[in-house]
Amino acid sequence: xxxxxxxxxxxxxxxxxxxxxxxxxxxxxxxxxxxxxxxxxxxxxxxxxxxxxxxxxxxxxxxxxxxxxxxxxxxxxxxxxxxxxxxxxxxxxxxxxxxxxxxxxxxxxxxxxxxx
Amino acid sequence: xxxxxxxxxxxxxxxxxxxxxxxxxxxxxxxxxxxxxxxxxxxxxxxxxxxxxxxxxxxxxxxxxxxxxxxxxxxxxxxxxxxxxxxxxxxxxxxxxxxxxxxxxxxxxxxxx
Numbered sequence: 530x531x532x533x534x535x536x537x538x539x540x541x542x543x544x545x546x547x548x549x550x551x552x553x554x555x556x557x558x559x560x561x562x563x564x565x566x567x568x569x570x571x572x573x574x575x576x577x578x579x580x581x582x583x584x585x586x587x588x589x590x591x592x593x594x595x596x597x598x599x600x601x602x603x604x605x606x607x608x609x610x611x612x613x614x615x616x617x618x619x620x621x622x623x624x625x626x627x628x629x630x631x632x633x634x635x636x637x638x639x640x641x642x643x644x645x
Numbered sequence: 646x647x648x649x650x651x652x653x654x655x656x657x658x659x660x661x662x663x664x665x666x667x668x669x670x671x672x673x674x675x676x677x678x679x680x681x682x683x684x685x686x687x688x689x690x691x692x693x694x695x696x697x698x699x700x701x702x703x704x705x706x707x708x709x710x711x712x713x714x715x716x717x718x719x720x721x722x723x724x725x726x727x728x729x730x731x732x733x734x735x736x737x738x739x740x741x742x743x744x745x746x747x748x749x750x751x752x753x754x755x756x757x758x
Contacts, residue, residue, distance in 0.1 A: 533688070560744060571649070572689075572734060572748040585743045620689065624744060634746065636681075636689035 531555065533637035535621050541643045547609040550640045554603070554623030561604050562624075562634060563596060567617035575619075578604060611644045618642070647672040651735050651749035658725055658756050666720040666733055666752045668709075674740030678702075678711050678718040681734040681748075689734065692720075725756045 534553045542548050554561050563575040575594070576586040580601035589596070593612070598604040608615050618641050622634040652667040670676065680692040680702070693702030698713035707722045718735060735749040 562745065564746075564748075566751075569750070571750040572736075572746075574745045574747065577743055577745055585745060588745075622689075632744075633691055633694075634744070638686070638688040 533621055533623055533635050535619075535637040535640050537640060538638065539641050539643075541645065542611055543645055544613055545610045547607065548611055548642060550606045550608075550619055550642070552604045552606070552621030552637060554621070555635055558623035558625055558635075559601070560624040560626070560632075560634075561598060562622040563604070563606055564620040564622065565617050566620065566639075567614070572620065575606075608642075611642075613644050616642055616644045647676065647737060647739050647747050649735050649737055649747055649749040651733075651752050653750075653752070655753040655755055658754070660727055660756055660758050661724045662756075664720070664722040664725045664729075664754070666735075666754070668718045668720065668735035668749060670716050670718065670735075670737050672716075672737055672739060676737040676739050678709070679736040679738070679746070680707070680709055680718070680720050681736060683732045683734070683751075685731070692733070725754070727756045727758055730754055730756045 536551045561578040564572050566572045574588040577584045578598040581598050595607045618639040620639045622636045624634045625632040648671045677696045679694045681689045682692045693704040695702040695711035701710045709720045732751045734751045736746045
């Protein structure tokens, strides 16, 4: 069974540009989470999808970030326009069981975003 | 709000040394506690977990005990190997139903032969 995949693995963009990160969860996993780790600090929660619906987006830093989950399958996280402080590693995770959040979260390898 | 505090790294040990990475938490209710590990070039992997007070999680020679009285979940291993070199994250999941994880800042462990 394929794990969580993320694309690209690395992205270097200039301030003001747009970047779109993609996450493909494990097939059949209803829950999808985005997290971010900035400059060796803690990993912070961004948002949580249950199927195609946003369950919790309390961690989204501002309206330059837009997340979507088409048809409850893969998800994209768009940053527009990117700022220097957006640099970091963006992790995606997925888990089973839509309504309790009780199952283990499986993480992807992350996308390292560098904004120059 | 809920939070997790880990000891600062990096931690450098010789092979076969004893490892402790401290983790304390602040949370309302009864959180579940986790240790995740990130090996170089890979994603986060669940190392072990404990879901209630006094539970001991264990895996690959690592152990951690859920101590509610001291709000701690310290990671220990009796004899580390070079292959244990990685970044270790302590995390909690609150007692609500969203499942979101709250992480500490991570501790880098380097084990030298």
